[in-house]
Amino acid sequence: MKQQISIFDTTLRDGTQSEGISLSAEDKIKIARKLDALGVHYIEGGNPGSNSKDIEFFNRVKTLQLNAKITAFGSTRRKNSSVEQDTSLLRIVESGVPAATLVGKAWDFHVHTALQTTLEENLAMIGESIAFLKRHDMEAIYDAEHFFDGYKHNPEYALAALRSAQDAGADWIVLCDTNGGTLPGEIHDIVGAVRRELSAPIGIHTHNDCELAVANTLAAVGAGATQVQGTINGYGERCGNANLCSILPNLQIKMNYPCVTDDQLAQLTNTARYVSEIANVHMPTGQPFVGNAAFAHKGGIHVSAIMKDAKTYEHIVPELVGNKQRILVSELAGQSNIISKAQQLGLDINANNDKTRSIMNKIKELEHQGYQFEGADASLELLLREAFGETKSIFKLESFKMLVERNADQLVSEAIVKINVDGQTVYTAAEGNGPVNALDNALRKALVQFYPGIMDIHLSDYKVRVIDENDATAAKVRVLIESTDFDNTWSTVGVSSNIIEASWEALVDSIRYALLHIAKVEQTAEGQRRQLGLINH
């Protein structure tokens, strides 16, 4: 059995340095709960001296009774002053958290150039600041900024900085690759060297500027680091921090280091998607382990092998991280993809019957017209279920009108829909920020009295592609729409020479799919919203 690894999450602190991410205190509370359920050991909440949001967060999070230790972040004391007069350090102590991380210089170049003080004063700043936390009975974590660059330029001084923290009683010494420029081999060697010199437990904090943050973290653990710092989905400044969503399964499943329980690890995909929703950042479909395409199979040969044994093309069982296998369909793929997709849905299909042939012909015909189902699994599911009589008509469209008007004073988008639901005609209109938004608003307004759950769904991505590029504005376009509730994401497609008609088609499929799964949607999404106080969202 290998040594337990402590997981230190800094989504709420370093993650918010991401361009475009801004979290309210309420957002931070929601994410903290979710991180706690995932089983991380430390949750770095922010800098209690820096702004009112962080102060509010620290006050509220105390009441939650989380298992994870909440930690505050700050710097070593200012140069040429004393810890007792350092308001930032005082705020950390006052915040009442059990642990704090203090970042301090370890690279002589930075001491001279950025800090503009002496090497000795920097050592004193580290030691006195750590000792200050220890005097207040806090767990003290020293983040050695630019440690690897510092070690490469002046190993003696870099190690002296660490010793200064260790001698003052630091509980953890965290080695930071702040610029993200170090390679895995260097990380391995330098962490090994530090381990030989120090007795305090070592942590690792990497950035992804070379697309190596995960590898660097694993290399550090391999060399003896026992704390791992990172963020959910790798959020962070520039190219981001080390991505815990990849580090956790690599450490636990591949390298056999215990981190969290197996049940907690199975929350990984859900956690990643939840945090991306709260942070308002679109999750790349191909994100390792937790992305919607992480276990999606497309090529015909791959799929026929997958049907024989999933191990042929899957490096882990997707359910270990709470994800699932998906079979995509494409022009390049044979009918085996479609058959396995249908089998996943529990439909009685096989290669040698008439129904299968007729479905195949229908799909081939649609692909010829420009539909593409590999990016629209919900539309494909509807098509297959329809062929088996498993869908019911939700409404009949009588007409829609979409009007965009621009004059000197204003720009207005307005949609009018007339639909028939179970013999009842609904005729309504709505405005929107643009034509698709107006159509979406009008259609959901018309349906909400019959299906209240559809107000909990929203569109999360919208893509348009001209299929035949000649005479572009008169050519066919394909619209792909991605929709989401808190737990699920599904994609639908529409094709037309008219972008509004294509969008409408994809919108309608999205709603049909949602309603097909409405029981589940109602149950899970609403439950989650109730818990989060979001039911009126």
Next chain:
Amino acid sequence: MKQQISIFDTTLRDGTQSEGISLSAEDKIKIARKLDALGVHYIEGGNPGSNSKDIEFFNRVKTLQLNAKITAFGSTRRKNSSVEQDTSLLRIVESGVPAATLVGKAWDFHVHTALQTTLEENLAMIGESIAFLKRHDMEAIYDAEHFFDGYKHNPEYALAALRSAQDAGADWIVLCDTNGGTLPGEIHDIVGAVRRELSAPIGIHTHNDCELAVANTLAAVGAGATQVQGTINGYGERCGNANLCSILPNLQIKMNYPCVTDDQLAQLTNTARYVSEIANVHMPTGQPFVGNAAFAHKGGIHVSAIMKDAKTYEHIVPELVGNKQRILVSELAGQSNIISKAQQLGLDINANNDKTRSIMNKIKELEHQGYQFEGADASLELLLREAFGETKSIFKLESFKMLVERNADQLVSEAIVKINVDGQTVYTAAEGNGPVNALDNALRKALVQFYPGIMDIHLSDYKVRVIDENDATAAKVRVLIESTDFDNTWSTVGVSSNIIEASWEALVDSIRYALLHIAKVEQTAEGQRRQLGLINH
């Protein structure tokens, strides 16, 4: 000096396995030119036996005189048959490319489970297929599928597969981590072991399922691999292939392996963004090396240190990969690009005058709103000429209305425009296949009496990108329009939360640009049409 590394790009083959990426033959040609300019040594174009798009690509690419070797992709021959009767292998030879990659099994489990043949027959399939290419004087590359999994389960058989290819004359043996599940330490050890057993040059092909594809590639090169396979932006099935945009700078700048020239490496950012535009895939702002935020600095301490010395928070000089530093508080993005563009247009601009600063501020403000001029050179030219008083107003918009109506019988798109040209009001309407086509038709109908030449222009591409991906249908969209006469192609941009308004803006820019160059347009396009008998088109 370390050994030269051969860069093998498979964006056009393995990259198109990405969910949602579908490239036309024309797209592939454009990307091939760009890859050639980047200096990659091999461009894998596709499978010449598989579909008409790839066949068209191979026919057209031959005429381009590229420096890179174009390679075809296929499998080893079918089991229990002969190479001379294998249509897929025959197509590869007939395609006329100088090199081909054949994928074949190296994992005994796959031979039994997926291929369902004997271990001996698989070895014969590999050897005979490679020998067939060599008999036709082609460079032969053997892709050993699942090599690392195979080696871990049965090293003798995995090596026997490689020897079968080597003995048949394979020019390269490429070790594939097909599932993307192998860790860097394992890659390093196994590549080292293979190097000791084989004399043929070794390549590496990794996937990103563990977020380790770049690290695994670097580990393989460190152990002696001299060919690197990957894709631009890491496109590929599931979580993608190894990302050449990170591998190239890591190998060349950090590890000192020569790959391409320094000038070619400085094309990296531009290449990455160009390919993402063609593929219509949003590039993450934090993508390492080439992303818009890769060298963006936000925190106040970071920025003040950066101003003292960029090395404090930058691991490489961004210009080495054609990227640039961005200071998010006081951004001066791309000033030198814009100055050189203006100088190209003969405008009197330099870094130190007020007009330049005011143009920069305008462009910065527009980029902040979501405009992007990299893909819209005509809009940028209009902006610059406008600042120098070199454009005249063509018309003044009073209003437009755009109506799409769908009922049981029909779908109608109609646009009404009211514009003022030199004091004269023109009020007209037109239908179209879709809303943008209707607007285009109505606007040109209103203008044709003043500028007859504009009927010779048509839109050749239309792209829509959601800029802020949350609440997709209510978010801002950027529309890029490409227009053409017979001789010239130009691109314009529009941004709005309303797709119709954004399209209108790009349409108007396209027409303004055309009219600015109308003399030339009249002369060349009409002449060519007359010659081609297309004057009434």
